[in-house]
Amino acid sequence: MKLRNILAASTAALALTTTAYADGHGPMKIGITQNNVGVDSYQTTYEKAFIAAAEANDAVETVVLDAGGDVARQIAQMEDLIQQEVDAIIIWPTNGEAVIPAVRKASQAGIPVVVTNSNIAEAGFDFVSSFSGPDNVTQGARSAEIMCDKFKDMGIENEAQVVHITGQPGYTTAIERAQGFEDRLPEVCPNVTVVDTQPGDWNREKSQQVMEAFLVKYDDIDGVYAGDDNMGVGALNAAKAAGREGIIFVGATNFAVGYEAMAAGDYWGSIYQSPVDDAEAALKTAIDILNGEELPFLNYFDTPKITQDNMGDFTKPVF
Template sequence: MFKKKVLSVMVATLVSGAVYAQDEVRIGITQNNVGVDSYQTTYEKAFEEAAAANDNVDVVVLDAGGDVARQIGQVRNLIQQQVDAIIIWPTNGQAVIPAIRQAYNAGIPVVVTNSKIADAGLEYIAAFSGPDNVQQGASSAEMMCEALDGEGQIVQIAGQPGYTTAMERSQGFEDRLAEACPGVEILETQPADWNREKAQRVMENFLTKYDVIDGVYAGDDNMGVGALNAAKSAGRAGDIVFIGATNFAVGYEAIERGEYYGSIYQSPVDDAEAALQTALDVLAGKDVPKMNFFETPKITADNLAEFDKPVF
């Protein structure tokens, strides 16, 4: 089975329990919203397991619950605790910059994980570790072009408004779609906040509003399967191509059944391990690139057998 390896050498070193310094390091992480989906839940578990495998690492694990103000307070609290490094999965890529700047001024390196912050804050971080969400959107657009032979009318179900990952995936999808197949028209885009039930309601509204929908692009498979469920209930699923991102187990299963055209393979376990290892490398004084993207390949029925079914 094909298993993506994120920063493979670094992850292997982490899992083996090797460390770069004799002294224990204390790393704080503030996550976006663990309860919102199974990707983030799996990420948290993998992060804690990776830290536990390393005798010289102590972690403070926090969850912002999707609340920007709470996350800013958590960063400030970690600064007061004088942790050695901070990892942040930003709730809002712009709003968290002042807190990150405070950590920078306090001499605490910050690693941004999974979702990038705005460009204005890049000078204050040590590194970013995560997927290239613009490329993910572009890859999804290429699959849509292939599935529709370059012609059709589609709708887009986006993630949480103002959230960097959602914006970047939409940007990558829209830009690449216009370039690769200008004959495919986006009728409308609506957010569903990474929520399957909300995506189902959004899709129900789309189905009522538009007599012809040839394709659906969803910012993740959780929302994509919600849209699929709405179309199945309306008896229109067979006429629509569904393409998502961040391949969830439900998306993988839908591809197996032939109901879902494709997605983007991304592992929360690799995501978490890479973030922790990036922080350890920064603390060890290693030469760490500012942007550490990991591979997120396309997944369709043609290559499904090469990938392990996601555990989230």
């Protein structure tokens, strides 16, 4: 479906749900079901920031849920929020395809749905009022540019070999960042070869194990791209333990551990993304929708490149 048609459908649906708030309705009841708060510090910080932003707003009442990475649990949580007749639902999808029926059910119940951080699959766009979060395809592309520029500085852009550690399979952010990286790298460094790709599931320990296997399998690895810094540092730890030096590590979502590894000169670059901005943007999007504001379907916040060369321009991440 073309984006302008999605926008028109979303705007028409919202007109039915926002009048009460414009007329001085009581507190907005906004439910959120998150992906997996315990899996990494980004999601933990996001939840804390979301709760703090909601508590600071007297016009908002929230129901905060966590799916724990379980699709079935998230679908049940969506059902529960619909039964509670919340005014809006924010979902951080565990799986961009599997949650579509639940999102559709909320939409059919007249409840606007905001997707946060990682979008659902395009087949579900008709049932979403707005997406709030980063442009993950652009992030992947920027990571490819960071890596290519470094290879050119080193003079190995015509021979470098790269391994790729992705996030959770089926998870939209993982898919989009991988797509952005894999599409952009051949454009900027056509002779660089991606020799292997394996999932790290956003988990540092698993990514370390994936990298250990890569190091056994490949004698020559010049670069590692990881879908976030948590996984990237796991890969870095494996390389350190194996005594393999000179590998260029590039990630996305600059975690504190990534920032520290960059400061130590072990990790080259990443993409700067704030979970606080992410959480506050999602809540604001839901509030604006309920207040009848006209919003674009895709609400991106900027996520710039960060490397050892410019990291002094950025504060250390809090997660």
